[in-house]
C-alpha cells in the first residue's frame with residue numbers, strides 16, 4: 001500500500017466547516033494548527049473493503065497469507081487482556097533482538113511501522129526544518145513531516161533512470177540546513193532497490209552534514225537480497241540513522257498493527273521518550289513475539305516462491321503487453337500503462353472489470369499517473385491475474 005499528494009482535501013477546511021458557530025469567538029478551523037488545517041489524508045492501495053470477490057493485487061503482502069498457526073497465537077494471547085500492556089514491550093523486543101542478533105535496547109516497537117513514521121518527525125523535526133524527500137516515495141513520510149511543520153524539499157527520481165535513487169545526487173541535495181533525508185529501500189511504488197554500500201555512503205555523508213537518515217526496509221524482508229542489503233547492523237554505530245521494518249508485509253497481517261524500528265542507544269533514548277504510552281497492545285506483543293521466533297520459515301518460503309513467480313510473470317507480461325516491462329528489483333511491478341492509451345486510473349478501472357484490483361498510482365503525482373503497481377502472488381493466482389490482464393489489454397485494443 002501507500003501514496004498520496006496534497007491534491008485532494010478530504011473533509012477539512014471546507015467553507016461550512018470553517019463557519020463560525022454559536023458560542024465561539026472563532027471557528028474551529030481557525031483554532032486548528034495551520035499544518036493540520038491544510039492537510040489531506042494520504043491515500044493507499046489495499047482498499048478492498050466494499051468490493052466483493054475482487055482479488056487484491058494492489059498491496060504487497062506475503063502471498064502465502066498469514067501463518068497457519070496465527071489463530072492459535074491469537075487465542076493464546078486473548079486470555080490476558082484485563083491488564084494494561086507491558087509498556088516496555090520486553091517480550092516482543094526480546095524476540096526481535098534474537099531474530100536480528102542486536103541488543104533489545106536498539107529497538108522501538110509501534111502500532112505498525114506507520115506509528116514509527118509518525119514518531120520520527122515528532123522527535124526530530126521542528127517547524128521550519130528542511131527535509132529532503134525522494135519523489136515518488138511512500139506518502140506517509142511527507143504527511144508526518146508536514147504535520148510537524150517541516151519544510152519539504154522534493155528530490156525527483158528520474159523516469160529515464162527507471163526511478164532509481166542516485167545516491168550521489170541525493171547527497172548533493174543535503175546541506176547544513178537539512179535536518180533529515182528519507183530513503184525507502186526498495187522504494188514504494190517504483191520497486192527499485194539500492195545496495196548496502198550505497199545506503200551507507202548516504203548515511204556517512206549525511207552524518208558529516210549533521211543530517212538524520214530515515215531508512216524504510218519494510219519491503220525488503222520479502223526480497224531475496226534482504227541479507228545482503230539490510231542495514232540493521234549499521235544502526236548501532238551510526239547516531240544519524242533510524243530504520244523501520246514491519247510484520248505487515250512479511251506475515252501478511254495488515255489487520256494486526258505491529259512494526260519495529262532500530263536505532264543507536266542514543267537515538268532510542270529519545271524515540272522511547274516521545275513514544276505514546278501503551279502504543280502496542282498485549283495481543284500484538286504476544287502474537288508478534290511468537291511469529292518472530294517460530295515463523296521465520298513461512299517468510300523464507302514466500303521469498304523462494306516470489307523469486308520464481310516474479311520471473312515467470314515478467315516473461316508472461318512481456319508477451320501480453322506490446323512493450324518491455326521493467327523487471328523489478330523487488331517483488332512487485334511498477335508497469336507503464338500509457339502505451340496502452342490509458343492512465344493509471346483508467347487501467348485500474350479496466351482491471352476491476354476483470355475482478356482484479358491494481359494500484360492507481362496517480363496519487364504519487366506525475367509521471368506515476370502513467371504507471372500501475374501490482375504484486376506477485378501464488379502460481380495459480382498469478383495465472384488468473386495474467387488472464388485478466390490479457391483480457392483487459394485485448395478490450396483496450398492494444399495487445400500483441
Ligand SMILES: Cc1ncc(COP(=O)(O)O)c(C=O)c1O
Pocket residue numbers: 001002111112113114115138184188216218219245246247248254258259
Ligand atoms: C513502504 C512502506 N512503509 C511502511 C508502511 C506502513 O506499514 P505498516 O504500518 O503496516 O507497518 C507501508 C504500508 O503500506 C509501506 O508501503
